[in-house]
Amino acid sequence: xxxxxxxxxYRKSNSIIHKLDPRVKLLISIQLFTLAxxxxxxxxxxxxxxxISIFSLLAKxxxxxxxxxxxxxxxxxxxxxxxxxxxxxxxxxxxxxxxFISIVCSTSLFFLVTSPDELxxxxxxxxxxxxxxxxxxxxxxxxxVILMDTLQIMDAQKSRGLELEKGNPIKRIKKFVPIxxxxxxxxxxxxxxxxxxxxxxxxxxxxxxxSLYSLKLxxxxxxxxxxxxxxFSSIILLGY
Amino acid sequence: xxxxxxxxxxxxxxxxxxxxxxxxENINLSINSNExxxxxxxxxxxxxTLLRAIVGLxxxxxxxxxxGEVIVDGIKIKDAEIKEIAKRVGFVFQNPENxxxxxxxxxxxxxxxxxLSLEQEIIKKRIxxxxxxxxxxxxxxxAPHELSDGQKQRTALAGVLAMQPKILILDExxxxxxxxxxxxxxELMNKLCKEKGMSIIIVEHRLDxxxxxxxxxxxxxxxxxxxxxxxxxxxxxxKDVIPELSIPFSTKLYRELANxxxxxxxxxxxxxxxxxxxxx
Amino acid sequence: MxxxxxxxxxxxxxxxxxxxxxxxxxxxxxxxxxxxxxxxKTTLVKHINGLLKPTTGTVRIKNEDTRKSSVAELSRxxxxxxxxxxxxxxxxxxxxxxxxxxxxxxxxxEFIKERYDFVxxxxxxxxxxxxxPLKLSGGEKKRVCLASVLAWNPEILILDExxxxxxxxQKTVLLEFINQLHINKKTVIVISHDIEFLWRLQxxxxxxxxxxxxxxxxxxxxxxxxxxxxxxxIIPPQIIKIFEGIGIKDEMPLSLEDSCTVIKNLRNS
Numbered sequence: 127x128x129x130x131x132x133x134x135x136y137r138k139s140n141s142i143i144h145k146l147d148p149r150v151k152l153l154i155s156i157q158l159f160t161l162a163x164x165x166x167x168x169x170x171x172x173x174x175x176x177x178i179s180i181f182s183l184l185a186k187x188x189x190x191x192x193x194x195x196x197x198x199x200x201x202x203x204x205x206x207x208x209x210x211x212x213x214x215x216x217x218x219x220x221x222x223x224x225x226f227i228s229i230v231c232s233t234s235l236f237f238l239v240t241s242p243d244e245l246x247x248x249x250x251x252x253x254x255x256x257x258x259x260x261x262x263x264x265x266x267x268x269x270x271v272i273l274m275d276t277l278q279i280m281d282a283q284k285s286r287g288l289e290l291e292k293g294n295p296i297k298r299i300k301k302f303v304p305i306x307x308x309x310x311x312x313x314x315x316x317x318x319x320x321x322x323x324x325x326x327x328x329x330x331x332x333x334x335x336x337s338l339y340s341l342k343l344x345x346x347x348x349x350x351x352x353x354x355x356x357x358f359s360s361i362i363l364l365g366y
Numbered sequence: 367x368x369x370x371x372x373x374x375x376x377x378x379x380x381x382x383x384x385x386x387x388x389x390x391e392n393i394n395l396s397i398n399s400n401e402x403x404x405x406x407x408x409x410x411x412x413x414x415t416l417l418r419a420i421v422g423l424x425x426x427x428x429x430x431x432x433x434g435e436v437i438v439d440g441i442k443i444k445d446a447e448i449k450e451i452a453k454r455v456g457f458v459f460q461n462p463e464n465x466x467x468x469x470x471x472x473x474x475x476x477x478x479x480x481x482l483s484l485e486q487e488i489i490k491k492r493i494x495x496x497x498x499x500x501x502x503x504x505x506x507x508x509a510p511h512e513l514s515d516g517q518k519q520r521t522a523l524a525g526v527l528a529m530q531p532k533i534l535i536l537d538e539x540x541x542x543x544x545x546x547x548x549x550x551x552x553e554l555m556n557k558l559c560k561e562k563g564m565s566i567i568i569v570e571h572r573l574d575x576x577x578x579x580x581x582x583x584x585x586x587x588x589x590x591x592x593x594x595x596x597x598x599x600x601x602x603x604x605k606d607v608i609p610e611l612s613i614p615f616s617t618k619l620y621r622e623l624a625n626x627x628x629x630x631x632x633x634x635x636x637x638x639x640x641x642x643x644x645x646x
Numbered sequence: 647m648x649x650x651x652x653x654x655x656x657x658x659x660x661x662x663x664x665x666x667x668x669x670x671x672x673x674x675x676x677x678x679x680x681x682x683x684x685x686x687k688t689t690l691v692k693h694i695n696g697l698l699k700p701t702t703g704t705v706r707i708k709n710e711d712t713r714k715s716s717v718a719e720l721s722r723x724x725x726x727x728x729x730x731x732x733x734x735x736x737x738x739x740x741x742x743x744x745x746x747x748x749x750x751x752x753x754x755x756e757f758i759k760e761r762y763d764f765v766x767x768x769x770x771x772x773x774x775x776x777x778x779p780l781k782l783s784g785g786e787k788k789r790v791c792l793a794s795v796l797a798w799n800p801e802i803l804i805l806d807e808x809x810x811x812x813x814x815x816q817k818t819v820l821l822e823f824i825n826q827l828h829i830n831k832k833t834v835i836v837i838s839h840d841i842e843f844l845w846r847l848q849x850x851x852x853x854x855x856x857x858x859x860x861x862x863x864x865x866x867x868x869x870x871x872x873x874x875x876x877x878x879x880i881i882p883p884q885i886i887k888i889f890e891g892i893g894i895k896d897e898m899p900l901s902l903e904d905s906c907t908v909i910k911n912l913r914n915s
Contacts, residue, residue: 312732545841
């Protein structure tokens, strides 16, 4: 679980990719994602693959991305086998598998180089309703906390003799009740406290809250935008 | 410059819709600026409800039967907009984890200021000032899971103080801290109160840690105020004290000795006073 | 009874949490583990019931290496009551909550009934028997947690911050309860910041800081060592501050009554 999760969790770094405006990072990921969907021949898919690898090298996140690739590769093997046995040619099946890996990796790339803070700024820039953005931000912020709570509850119940690994499947599912009940209650209580804290700090007073930082495109960002759009368009045009 | 009656309760009673009896009954109370008020009492006595009534969570978030008045800085809480209250009252809850919403310390401190629609320049200035005051400037870009409990608490405090409230409410601030950190925290509260003239209300069980800083001690029991006076007067040996209250040892010793005919110039609420009295 | 031999523990991410711990906790003792937040107190006690196993070194309970046993096996003899009652309570009735541990350890019916009746009486929970523990107040919840752990009669009992959120009366009951366990030959380990409570309890004290054990001693020795206390983030109990301030150099009075006697004698001389 942790293995896979590490492929999607933000990693601090000062690489040239990390320094980009988050909207540009999003643009890059969307371009890679779209290319993977549009392009059909093996040759072009390999180019996309190489592009992703170049980005991951520049962003110094190759190790993490590799984990995503392995996870995706496992899945795509399954896709490959199913397609092949469904009657499609081997080459076609390989294309589909590669496409899947590229889609997953381009998504992973975005989350690895974009901090949750930047993510929030992007969502706000899209003028999404503040409540929605805030709900998203809070969920991501509290995931590690909820995980800690789960571990602590498991510790407490293990100390009372609960053995999660033993017993037939039905018994083992029942054993999760002493874990889930306290967890759910804790998180419901937590939500209540969060709501109180939000209210007391004036959440919702204004429909147009101001912001600590504003997103501004630097020259660097503009150059990267131009380069990627040109490359993106070229690949598509060349494909036809 | 001290302001009297910064907070006033006039015959205030409250019953939650979800419960059968009143949680607070006939509360009459006056709290001034430039003072640290400690609120104590057994669990379930209504302390949290009282705090919620000051900050407006009652009636805005909790419904029930609301009788009487709560007036804060001249505003009647019952009819006031959250906006008006949030500008004046800051609430630091017991668990700092549940008050830090954002991914970095400085973004979280900015939260309240963004809600108040302050200009970016002012937001930046206030954040820098408060981080300076609380000694957390080096933590500005850190994520909440990278902070210790004490640091989380100071972050939560910073987020509230940045809004420059006149009144600061703290719910059991020492419960997660070790005694040394707790003492440092109380020193900070004392400094804030004297330098900025704030009115600080602290709910606490651990009277031994906070009593020496209290200008006023209010004891609540079963929804009613049973004491509201300076700590010396509350613990005067001639007066009874409910057994659930954790009285500091120096005070217990004073009461025991005074009840056995030893003479004291005034009631003892701390270690230094006790030492002075015995040496006389 | 409990032995830590050259124990080091590293978190999964590599950071060191316990550094070269050598500790012996004798049978039938009352020990308090004290130190600032992050010193490693909870990490230490989790090695006693096997929740954590040392990275290097050995932890022995009655001479058996904890690595040889599962948490469930060790927990039969080592009961742990965690700081947050809400991390433990889940059952639909207090009765089922208390029976949970007893059932997990597969004791025979007679023993279960005997122990259940004993703890429900001891903790005065009979009237809450059919109520869900989730509906009780903070203090009552803690009693249910204590009852449910003590139910299976472990020889070693570990309490993590048992006084937090408790009022004076509840603390006194807790104190009597721990002393009673001691009389019944149990080994008790307490993690606590509540110095005043610890002074009344008079346990052996293990001070920790930064993953290390700094010093071990009895309450009087530790609470009079200002330099040590500063280092591990604690302050002396008021009784010590008062009597040292007055000028008493030898043994400190332990209780309120003793303190009164000492002061009266001072006055009279």
